Amino acid sequence: MKVPGIRLPSWKLPEGLSGWQRVAVVAGLAVVLLATMSVAATARVSASSGRILAGVKVGGVDVGGMTRDEAVAAVKATTEPKLRRGVLVVAGDRRWPVTPAGLGHGAGVEQAVDRALAGPELSWYSDFWHRLSNRPVSHSVDIALASDDAKVSRFVRALAPKLAVAPTDASIKLVDGRIVKQQAKDGRVLDVEASTSALAKALAGNARKVKLVTRAVDPKVTADKLGKTIDVNLSTNRLTFYDGLKVRKVYPVATGQPSFPTPQGSWKVVYKRMNPTWTNPAKDGWGADMPASIPPGPGNPLGTRAMALNASGILIHGTYASYSVGHYASHGCIRMLLSDVEALYPQVPEGTPVLIHR
Numbered sequence: 001m002k003v004p005g006i007r008l009p010s011w012k013l014p015e016g017l018s019g020w021q022r023v024a025v026v027a028g029l030a031v032v033l034l035a036t037m038s039v040a041a042t043a044r045v046s047a048s049s050g051r052i053l054a055g056v057k058v059g060g061v062d063v064g065g066m067t068r069d070e071a072v073a074a075v076k077a078t079t080e081p082k083l084r085r086g087v088l089v090v091a092g093d094r095r096w097p098v099t100p101a102g103l104g105h106g107a108g109v110e111q112a113v114d115r116a117l118a119g120p121e122l123s124w125y126s127d128f129w130h131r132l133s134n135r136p137v138s139h140s141v142d143i144a145l146a147s148d149d150a151k152v153s154r155f156v157r158a159l160a161p162k163l164a165v166a167p168t169d170a171s172i173k174l175v176d177g178r179i180v181k182q183q184a185k186d187g188r189v190l191d192v193e194a195s196t197s198a199l200a201k202a203l204a205g206n207a208r209k210v211k212l213v214t215r216a217v218d219p220k221v222t223a224d225k226l227g228k229t230i231d232v233n234l235s236t237n238r239l240t241f242y243d244g245l246k247v248r249k250v251y252p253v254a255t256g257q258p259s260f261p262t263p264q265g266s267w268k269v270v271y272k273r274m275n276p277t278w279t280n281p282a283k284d285g286w287g288a289d290m291p292a293s294i295p296p297g298p299g300n301p302l303g304t305r306a307m308a309l310n311a312s313g314i315l316i317h318g319t320y321a322s323y324s325v326g327h328y329a330s331h332g333c334i335r336m337l338l339s340d341v342e343a344l345y346p347q348v349p350e351g352t353p354v355l356i357h358r
Helices: 019-048 068-084 109-118 124-133 149-163 192-204 338-347
Strands: 056-058 087-091 094-098 139-141 171-175 178-182 187-190 209-211 214-217 228-233 238-243 246-252 265-274 305-309 315-319 328-330 334-337 353-357
Touching (some): 056 109, 068 109, 087 149, 087 192, 094 149, 109 139, 149 187, 171 353, 178 353, 192 209, 246 334, 246 338, 305 338, 315 338, 328 334, 334 338
Parallel strands (some): 056 139, 087 209, 228 353
Antiparallel strands (some): 087 094, 171 178, 187 214, 228 238, 238 246, 265 305, 265 353, 305 315
């Protein structure tokens, strides 16, 4: 009989032994042989104790025959590059490089190796047999992935104010003495919940880039909701009427004389009058030789329509003195041709902005 790995001595039975003596000798030799084989097998199994059974895999890595330290090193060599890989977080025109490890992701490598070292649930003699024969088992251990959802959420929340863009309302304003027209623009806000979910998914997978989720924020005032605006240019003596951001009509006007200038600034229409009565605003000044009031009709200084501004004593009104339109002729008011003011009047609600500038 041959035993792998064991060299047996050559024996020859002595001559002249009786039958029972031969049986005794053979039995003794068998005992010696079994003892020798047992010692050899025990030595082999003992040498493999502390090592993982052949055929065992951890996270797809074959760790059969390895010690614990060897297996941990082999598995980390596969898992750690994934945790250190660069992931580019993108939102709008901004970029932030991160890593899964940097945002709290990890892998339970040592715990998985410990489970692999314990091996599959085998009886003691099955375990002994696999170690003795080096026959592989079929056993795979998954690596538990750790994540820190709170850390990912804090990272995303910290980006929210950096990505927030306030919406811009449509407007016509007087800025540093100039008319500035602004189209409405959407704003932007970060969807923190959806972005956190997208980033967590990217970190857990193999993604190299993840786009955060943003939502548009509508402006409160769009061009169609802006309403009417009146622009009075003192340099050209022109009144421009806007509906939203569109010019509806440009009218010639008369504005204040050098000694009675039309006040520049941002004003508004506070009340309107059809066929107004004129009341003398300067009985002790330029109106000293004029009556206290003039009723509606020809010769009324306000014409047929008047719109008062919140600038004291200043109105946009018609005039029978059509020759004055286009010149600096008033005591601060804005004069219009009767036909023009009558066309404009019904289109201008109270509260309409009036922007006066050079």
